[in-house]
Each structure stands twice: as structure tokens, then as C-alpha cells.
Amino acid sequence: MSREELIRSYGPEVADAVAQPIxxxxxxxxxxxxxxxxxxxxxxxxxxxxxxxxxxxxxxxxLMYHAEMPPVITPSLRRGLLDAKRQLRxxxxxxxxxxxDMVIDGDRGCGKTTLLxxxxxxFQGLIEQDQGADPNRIPVVFITVPPERDSNQHxxxxxxxxxxxxxxxxxxxxxxxxxxxTEPVVHVMRKAKTQLxxxxxxxxxxxxxxxxxxxxxxxxxxxxxxxxxxxxxxxxEIVHEARYDKRRKNLPDVVKGDTYFSDLPMLWAGVIPYGxxxxxxxxxxxxxxxxxxxxxxxxKLSRYLHKRTGGYISxxxxxxxxxxxxxxxxxxxxxxxxxxxxxxxxxxxxR
Numbered sequence: 001m002s003r004e005e006l007i008r009s010y011g012p013e014v015a016d017a018v019a020q021p022i023x024x025x026x027x028x029x030x031x032x033x034x035x036x037x038x039x040x041x042x043x044x045x046x047x048x049x050x051x052x053x054x055x056x057x058x059x060x061x062x063l064m065y066h067a068e069m070p071p072v073i074t075p076s077l078r079r080g081l082l083d084a085k086r087q088l089r090x091x092x093x094x095x096x097x098x099x100x101d102m103v104i105d106g107d108r109g110c111g112k113t114t115l116l117x118x119x120x121x122x123f124q125g126l127i128e129q130d131q132g133a134d135p136n137r138i139p140v141v142f143i144t145v146p147p148e149r150d151s152n153q154h155x156x157x158x159x160x161x162x163x164x165x166x167x168x169x170x171x172x173x174x175x176x177x178x179x180x181x182t183e184p185v186v187h188v189m190r191k192a193k194t195q196l197x198x199x200x201x202x203x204x205x206x207x208x209x210x211x212x213x214x215x216x217x218x219x220x221x222x223x224x225x226x227x228x229x230x231x232x233x234x235x236x237e238i239v240h241e242a243r244y245d246k247r248r249k250n251l252p253d254v255v256k257g258d259t260y261f262s263d264l265p266m267l268w269a270g271v272i273p274y275g276x277x278x279x280x281x282x283x284x285x286x287x288x289x290x291x292x293x294x295x296x297x298x299x300k301l302s303r304y305l306h307k308r309t310g311g312y313i314s315x316x317x318x319x320x321x322x323x324x325x326x327x328x329x330x331x332x333x334x335x336x337x338x339x340x341x342x343x344x345x346x347x348x349x350x351r
Contacts, residue, residue, distance in 0.1 A: 028161060030138060033141075033162070036121065037120065042070070043290050044062060052293075066289075066290070069288050074111055074277075075272065076111060076115065076267075076269040079268075080119070081122065083267055084267065099221065099225060101221075104231040106233065106268050107270065107271065108233055109315060112232070115269055116200055119229060138189070139196060140197075141159065142197075143198070149206075150212060151180075152180055153180040159189075165181055165184050165185065186223050189226065195225075197220075198231070199229065199231065202232035207241075243264075271311040272313065274306045278302065278311065298335060304337065308347075322343050322345075323340055326339060
């Protein structure tokens with residue numbers, strides 16, 4: 001690629017760009033979550049796109065679509081959504097006792113956050129289908145583990161941020177420092193009929209922070225009756241440590257009762273082995289591609305794709321999305337082995 005090609009400007013002959021904003025609100029805000037929950041990411045119709053041979057701009061609809069294709073149904077995603085549906089259906093109408101939480105665990109790059117988001121999308125859609133649209137209802141709250149985690153004040157802030165509650169004092173009140181927002185958070189969640197809280201990045205909680213974090217979650221749950229879904233690599237061990245802390249080791253066996261590695265439903269996101277499940281995933285990507293000259297080459301390269309990615313859905317997604325975008329921008333309009341060889345991803349591909 002020449003320097004001129006690298007820094008080239010886009011003239012009037014470039015296909016019209018779509019008016020979609022680049023700065024999409026974060027999932028950790030109500031605005032961003034609601035937009036994600038109602039979004040329908042569907043493949044564009046080639047007949048409605050720029051004709052073959054048209055020079056595309058940086059916001060061409062197909063370029064943007066192939067940056068984030070619809071989630072492909074992996075075995076983990078299919079099983080996790082089924083388990084979550086059954087649990088949430090039971091929790092929704094439970095009046096006595098604490099709702100049963102869930103845990104999503106698995107290696108990095110296996111689709112844990114995708115599963116978490118899809119659980120939330122499905123539940124919010126169910127509530128809106130059942131009860132109709134209501135701007136005052138907030139059925140789902142999505143948060144990530146905050147950078148500071150040693151007090152209730154710190155844990156209240158991501159909830160306040162999602163709910164758009166002002167969590168800083170006025171300048172004349174000792175400066176703009178954060179305040180404990182637990183009471184306003186509880187009030188809003190109860191008034192807005194929140195039923196599900198999704199917590200991503202639970203693996204960032206350190207050993208000495210586990211008890212503070214889960215004491216806070218349990219206190220919030222007792223006052224709102226929400227269901228928590230905890231997501232992160234190693235989440236099973238973290239949640240188990242919080243529920244059965246070291247103090248229980250000093251109790252007599254008759255008091256301890258039976259012990260389990262986890263008494264909560266575990267939703268696993270794992271590596272996809274080579275075989276029928278892998279072929280099905282590759283076929284899913286194949287069906288969603290929108291290239292003018294693509295001829296079904298992905299399925300023919302199924303074994304090669306597994307060797308390149310190790311069966312990790314995140315790596316496969318990166319490889320195919322970048323290859324599709326490159327094929328569009330260069331005008332090749334098809335994905336070949338040669339093109340895939342030239343694209344670098346993670347895992348064992350650090351050449």
C-alpha cells in the first residue's frame with residue numbers, strides 16, 4: 001500500500017455513508033442498554049447497497065455491518081439461553097425467598113459477555129411483550145465491576161450511573177466527590193420494577209474484596225428481589241467463595257451440611273471442538289456475509305479456521321469480520337484462503 005493510498009481522501013464518487021452515529025452510548029447507561037435491547041442487527045440487502053465496483057467510504061453500510069455481525073448461535077449460547085429462560089421464568093413469579101442467581105463462566109474469548117447481553121435482551125423483550133412499553137419501567141440493569149470496590153459507596157456508583165442518578169455533591173458541598181447512592185438506587189429500582197441485574201467483569205474483584213461486594217449484592221437483592229447474573233472468567237470460584245467463605249470451615253460438620261462447588265446454575269461458555277458444532281457455527285457466519293462474489297468458501301475452509309482460532313468464537317469473529325471488510329474495501333468481494341492468511345488475530349497467531 002502506497003502512502004497516497006494510506007492517507008487518501010474520499011471524493012464525491014464514494015458511495016453515500018449512512019447516518020448512523022459512531023459514538024454509541026455504553027451498555028452501562030440506560031440509554032445505551034435500551035438501544036441495544038431494541039436493536040435488530042439484520043444483514044443488509046445487497047440490492048440496496050452500492051453496486052459492485054463502487055468505491056466505498058469509511059461508513060459504508062456493509063463495512064459497518066461486518067464490524068458487528070449478528071451473534072452466531074454457538075452450543076454455549078444455545079444452552080445458556082435455554083437455562084436462563086427457565087430460571088428467569090421461575091424467578092419472575094416467585095414471591096417468597098430470594099431469587100436464584102446465575103453464574104456465567106468460561107475462558108476468555110468464548111462468548112460470555114455475548115451470552116450475558118442476550119439474556120438481558122431476551123428478558124427485556126419478554127417483559128415489554130407481556131406488559132407493553134412503559135418509559136418508567138427499567139426491567140434490566142447492566143453494570144460492570146467498578147475500578148474501586150472497597151465500600152458500599154463504590155458499589156452503588158455503577159448502579160447510579162446506569163439509572164442516571166447524580167452521584168456527586170455540589171461544588172459548595174466539600175467539592176464534587178462521590179456519595180453513597182444505595183438508598184436512591186433501591187428506591188428507583190423498586191419504583192421502576194427492576195427484575196434483573198447483569199454484572200460483567202466479576203473476575204476483576206480481588207480476594208480481599210469478595211465479601212464486601214457480595215454483601216452489597218445480597219443486601220440489594222433482599223430489598224428489591226432482583227435476580228443477579230454474574231459473568232467473568234473464574235466467576236464460579238469467586239461466587240462460591242463469597243457464598244461459602246472461610247468462616248464456615250470452623251463450623252461443625254452437622255452445621256455445615258452438604259457442601260457443593262456451586263449451588264447456583266452455571267452457564268458455561270467454552271471452546272468449540274472441531275466437528276458438527278464447529279461446522280454449524282462457520283455456516284452461520286457464511287449465511288450472514290454480504291459480499292457480491294462470495295461463493296461459500298468459509299465452510300470449505302472449516303478445518304483451517306479451527307486451526308487458526310483454536311475454536312474460540314471471539315477469534316473466529318475477528319478473523320471473518322476483518323476479512324469481509326477488507327474484501328469490501330479492496331473490491332475483491334470474496335473471502336479466500338490467501339486473504340485470511342494475511343489477517344492477524346490473537347491466540348497462536350502472533351507472527
